[in-house]
Amino acid sequence: MSQEKPLILVTNDDGITAPGIRHLIEVMNELGEVVVVAPEGAMSGQGHAITINNTLFLDEVKIDNGPQKEFKTNGTPVDCVKLAVDQVLPRKPDLLVSGINHGSNSSINIIYSGTMSAAVEGGIEGIPSIGFSLTTYKWDADFTAAKHFVRLIAKEVLKNNDNLPQPFILNVNIPYLPLEEIKGIRVGRQANAKWIESFDRRVNPHGREYFWLTGEFVNFDQGMDTDEYALQNGYVSVVPVQVDMTNYKLMEKLKNWKLEDE
Amino acid sequence: MSQEKPLILVTNDDGITAPGIRHLIEVMNELGEVVVVAPEGAMSGQGHAITINNTLFLDEVKIDNGPQKEFKTNGTPVDCVKLAVDQVLPRKPDLLVSGINHGSNSSINIIYSGTMSAAVEGGIEGIPSIGFSLTTYKWDADFTAAKHFVRLIAKEVLKNNDNLPQPFILNVNIPYLPLEEIKGIRVGRQANAKWIESFDRRVNPHGREYFWLTGEFVNFDQGMDTDEYALQNGYVSVVPVQVDMTNYKLMEKLKNWKLEDE
Numbered sequence: 001m002s003q004e005k006p007l008i009l010v011t012n013d014d015g016i017t018a019p020g021i022r023h024l025i026e027v028m029n030e031l032g033e034v035v036v037v038a039p040e041g042a043m044s045g046q047g048h049a050i051t052i053n054n055t056l057f058l059d060e061v062k063i064d065n066g067p068q069k070e071f072k073t074n075g076t077p078v079d080c081v082k083l084a085v086d087q088v089l090p091r092k093p094d095l096l097v098s099g100i101n102h103g104s105n106s107s108i109n110i111i112y113s114g115t116m117s118a119a120v121e122g123g124i125e126g127i128p129s130i131g132f133s134l135t136t137y138k139w140d141a142d143f144t145a146a147k148h149f150v151r152l153i154a155k156e157v158l159k160n161n162d163n164l165p166q167p168f169i170l171n172v173n174i175p176y177l178p179l180e181e182i183k184g185i186r187v188g189r190q191a192n193a194k195w196i197e198s199f200d201r202r203v204n205p206h207g208r209e210y211f212w213l214t215g216e217f218v219n220f221d222q223g224m225d226t227d228e229y230a231l232q233n234g235y236v237s238v239v240p241v242q243v244d245m246t247n248y249k250l251m252e253k254l255k256n257w258k259l260e261d262e
Numbered sequence: 263m264s265q266e267k268p269l270i271l272v273t274n275d276d277g278i279t280a281p282g283i284r285h286l287i288e289v290m291n292e293l294g295e296v297v298v299v300a301p302e303g304a305m306s307g308q309g310h311a312i313t314i315n316n317t318l319f320l321d322e323v324k325i326d327n328g329p330q331k332e333f334k335t336n337g338t339p340v341d342c343v344k345l346a347v348d349q350v351l352p353r354k355p356d357l358l359v360s361g362i363n364h365g366s367n368s369s370i371n372i373i374y375s376g377t378m379s380a381a382v383e384g385g386i387e388g389i390p391s392i393g394f395s396l397t398t399y400k401w402d403a404d405f406t407a408a409k410h411f412v413r414l415i416a417k418e419v420l421k422n423n424d425n426l427p428q429p430f431i432l433n434v435n436i437p438y439l440p441l442e443e444i445k446g447i448r449v450g451r452q453a454n455a456k457w458i459e460s461f462d463r464r465v466n467p468h469g470r471e472y473f474w475l476t477g478e479f480v481n482f483d484q485g486m487d488t489d490e491y492a493l494q495n496g497y498v499s500v501v502p503v504q505v506d507m508t509n510y511k512l513m514e515k516l517k518n519w520k521l522e523d524e
Binding site: 238 | 304306307308309310311312313314315317318319320338340341344345347348349370372373374379382386387414415418422427429430431447449450451452454456459460461463464466470471472473474475500501502503504505506507508509510511512513515516517519520521
């Protein structure tokens, strides 16, 4: 990293006015020069969606008195990263942070999460990227402990900035506990868990049936090296993330299949 | 697999009336009992998006004279799989097929693709799942060769149905060539490639600036075992896909970092 202040891109999926991103911006302002490109509204569950069949707006906004530059878009979190890189930032940023998400993105949630998809997109772009999530949906949650760990982890990544493998992507989940009750940080793997959906079926005033997606999170993983285990035991969970989705074990197995034409 | 006909769930991201899914349904009708749950319109680039902040409709429709049952939704491809499993299907299907997508989903495209995200969701649900894509965006493309390989691969998966690891997810990309020019099938890995975006900036009739996402696909991977290599050399590419996004190599490295509080 050069002598100049690190350039930090901030985004999220809860929208640019969500408390989680406002707290994240506050911490990042201590660490570098901050540019925010974030969705104008809630984009939870957007996964790695991008906007192909529609147009995107990008408007500079001023939300508080901080020194950061801020832009809001009608796009998804991944669109935000792409717009930032191509249209807003003067150079490749030294760090991308996404969040602080209201709600956990541990385990399989990484796949559905707009917060983490923005971080993954940053990783694809060659930017060291961290997604931060707090394990509560409370809009007025106390972010004191979260901010402590955000600062600690972001500083460590910036310190190692010249020596990071690519892609460098972290999924950081912080248990919603008072700072003194958090036992530390655990680096681990994504737990084998899933959502068992159960749609809530209703009828609208015009007699048409409709559904709300709901579900129950089930953890099948007994391992003590998982993100779920860390969170349930009072630790901040750090899971490094890759973008190669190849299943190498299955690849070897498939080579024995008769997939050739005759 | 039991003696009864296999139950096959069909979905896509180009919408229920797209030629690609109509051809896919035709082939699946030869192999089992078919249920279609697909988006009513185009959902390209939706990634693993799910609908949390809106309601979903699910309407039975009749589009052609085939024996399949069909339902359209206003949801994403992943919503389609969730709705099918929870609201439509009498039991867990023996196979999920998604596509045939109009356009390649090789390499990093898997992360943005609604077609592949539906297959990934099927894998998470414990359903053997295959996403099929044809490397042309032509709406009136000739699907003859594609259907040949769809049939061949789907039959092989159904044949091995009792003995598949979980998750079982395949990303199948078929080069747009006449059948006799396709050299065979190659099982391989996801190439290391990315999109370099370049937004097309315009001004609308009201004077407001807006953007269209465009970009150039760049393959950094010289390997001969990748999906890109297979496609460029006239082979059908089969990449098995996982849902554990943990970067294990980086996990080991991070354990040497001073991430602990003091």
